Amino acid sequence: MLPERQSIATPVAEPGPFEDKGAKDHAKPHVGGVAVGTALVPGDTRTDSKKGMVALGSQQGQDVIVYARPRYKENPLPHYPKVARRRGYEGQTLLRVEVLENGKVGQIEIAGSSSFEILDNAALKSVKGWIFVPGTQNGERIDQWVMVPVRFSLR
Numbered sequence: 001m002l003p004e005r006q007s008i009a010t011p012v013a014e015p016g017p018f019e020d021k022g023a024k025d026h027a028k029p030h031v032g033g034v035a036v037g038t039a040l041v042p043g044d045t046r047t048d049s050k051k052g053m054v055a056l057g058s059q060q061g062q063d064v065i066v067y068a069r070p071r072y073k074e075n076p077l078p079h080y081p082k083v084a085r086r087r088g089y090e091g092q093t094l095l096r097v098e099v100l101e102n103g104k105v106g107q108i109e110i111a112g113s114s115s116f117e118i119l120d121n122a123a124l125k126s127v128k129g130w131i132f133v134p135g136t137q138n139g140e141r142i143d144q145w146v147m148v149p150v151r152f153s154l155r
Contacts, residue, residue, distance in 0.1 A: 084119055084122070093149070096147055101142055102141075112149075
């Protein structure tokens with residue numbers, strides 16, 4: 001009997017608006033890996049993507065908003081369920097996450113399914129317990145919604 005492959009999650013450093021562009025642009029996760037990142041809510045535009053943050057309205061007289069991002073080093077990596085790996089399930093779950101001003105997750109919902117309930121539930125369970133760098137508006141912490149894609153891939 002062959003040993004089972006280990007699943008390893010690889011954070012995506014620079015995701016794009018509403019999709020996990022970073023997963024395509026960065027090195028592929030290890031076999032059985034999970035890629036995660038943060039994306040923006042609809043209508044937002046990125047002006048500072050080097051740190052995975054977004055600043056809106058940076059000109060004088062406008063609000064400056066910096067979006068929340070996960071504290072990757074402090075958060076547990078998403079678990080790739082053994083049953084899903086054995087069955088060859090792959091896909092991306094897009095989560096809509098409310099990040100509270102203290103960096104904890106408030107509400108969380110599935111914005112886009114991977115087509116496999118087991119993968120969607122694994123993504124929800126993992127991200128639910130994450131800690132984020134909270135978003136700010138004009139330098140003050142705020143509650144905020146962000147999109148978090150979690151990609152499950154066996155390649």
